[in-house]
Amino acid sequence: MVLDRTCQGTVRSLIGHTICFTGRVLVDGEWTVRTRCEELAEGRGADTRTDFSRKITLVVYGDLASKVVSDSRRAYSGKLVGAGVSRDEGRHVCVVDADGFSKLLKRRPAPCLKLRRSGAGHVRPVAAASSESGVLGAPLRVRRPGRRPSVDLALDLNHLDKATAAHEATVGALLVHLSGQGIEVRTHAPGAPAFDAGWFRGADVFIAEVKSLTGAREDQQIRLGIGQVLDYAHQLRTSHPGRRIHPVLVLEKRPTAPRWFPLSRSAGIRLTWAPDFPGV
CATH class of the missing domain: 3.40.50.10190 (BRCT domain)
Structure with missing residues (x-):
């Protein structure tokens, strides 16, 4: 170094x-x-x-x-x-x-x-170093779901494993998409809310919550994601009033119900999904 x-x-x-x-x-x-x-x-x-x-x-x-x-x-x-x-x-x-x-x-x-x-x-x-922004931390890395040693446990957590794999696949696709634009995706900084991914575009900071739709009800996952990313954005805007914070909800795939698009816009959230991530 x-x-x-x-x-x-x-x-x-x-x-x-x-x-x-x-x-x-x-x-x-x-x-x-x-x-x-x-x-x-x-x-x-x-x-x-x-x-x-x-x-x-x-x-x-x-x-x-x-x-x-x-x-x-x-x-x-x-x-x-x-x-x-x-x-x-x-x-x-x-x-x-x-x-x-x-x-x-x-x-x-x-x-x-x-x-x-x-x-x-x-x-x-x-x-x-992330201390300058206080929002973004180290470069984000995709995790691999671990193997289950117990057959019974594997049966119980089968859906969870599938959802985790879908989540990490979505994160990986987002990394590839943004790196093609010369953007490095980061984790959250120490002490910042635990959003899934974040990146800079000039002076603007984008924070994303990633939600898989595998093995779960679509409406529950999207509602959860909206609540989380709005909470994270509010916390960051309060603690960093000089920062322009943009919340993003990233989904595994395009949502089935069209109502999520106007709802997200009205809340100031960018709604996007794999594999093409429109608007991001």
């Missing part, structure tokens, strides 16, 4: 930095091409370059978020590799993600990310 020893983990401003971008960046929830990102950065006092060189002091990565990249003759991957090499040589290059770049454009400080190497030439940007 390469730690930031010169900026003490925080990029305070874009002023004076020479920046390069890995590609398009999700700026406040909107995909923004590199040339426009350069214009925005220069408007905040930065200089920009297309390629990585010793002049670069800040790398902004966008569509590579949460992905392992290597020097595979792709210019954007070489920029992160170059940042890692520079850090090894004692010349610190700051790295921020899309959310960090959005903050810097608003003249707010952003976390400088660590870089982790997992092999020759492989570089992974490491998500900023």
Whole structure:
């Protein structure tokens, strides 16, 4: 792990930095091409370059978020590799993600990310510590339902196992869907309500409750999910009044009854479902 020893983990401003971008960046929830990102950065006092060189002091990565990249003759991957090499040589290059770049454009400080190497030439940007937001925690991982050692217990919990498997399959599909947009899905931060999944889009925070519909009454599951995600959102809005919190109810499949769509909209909930997750 390469730690930031010169900026003490925080990029305070874009002023004076020479920046390069890995590609398009999700700026406040909107995909923004590199040339426009350069214009925005220069408007905040930065200089920009297309390629990585010793002049670069800040790398902004966008569509590579949460992905392992290597020097595979792709210019954007070489920029992160170059940042890692520079850090090894004692010349610190700051790295921020899309959310960090959005903050810097608003003249707010952003976390400088660590870089982790997992092999020759492989570089992974490491998500900023969750203490800054107090809402999202570590990267979310899909769990695998455990095996039941007892035959009797397996019979009793057969439906539960099926529901758990459906829940985790839905979570896994959501991870794949959002990672395709360059978004890393997180768990809840310590002390935050125990929602199933959360992610950033710019400065907005989306928190999701995931409900399987296997082996259970659809209306009961949806009612439960609506109540839970509204409760979580209310708690977070109370404890973090400066945050824009968006509740999302994620279902295993499209609900049968059409009444859930207007009901969710009226409550301010985004209702979506696997495998395509419309609206997310």
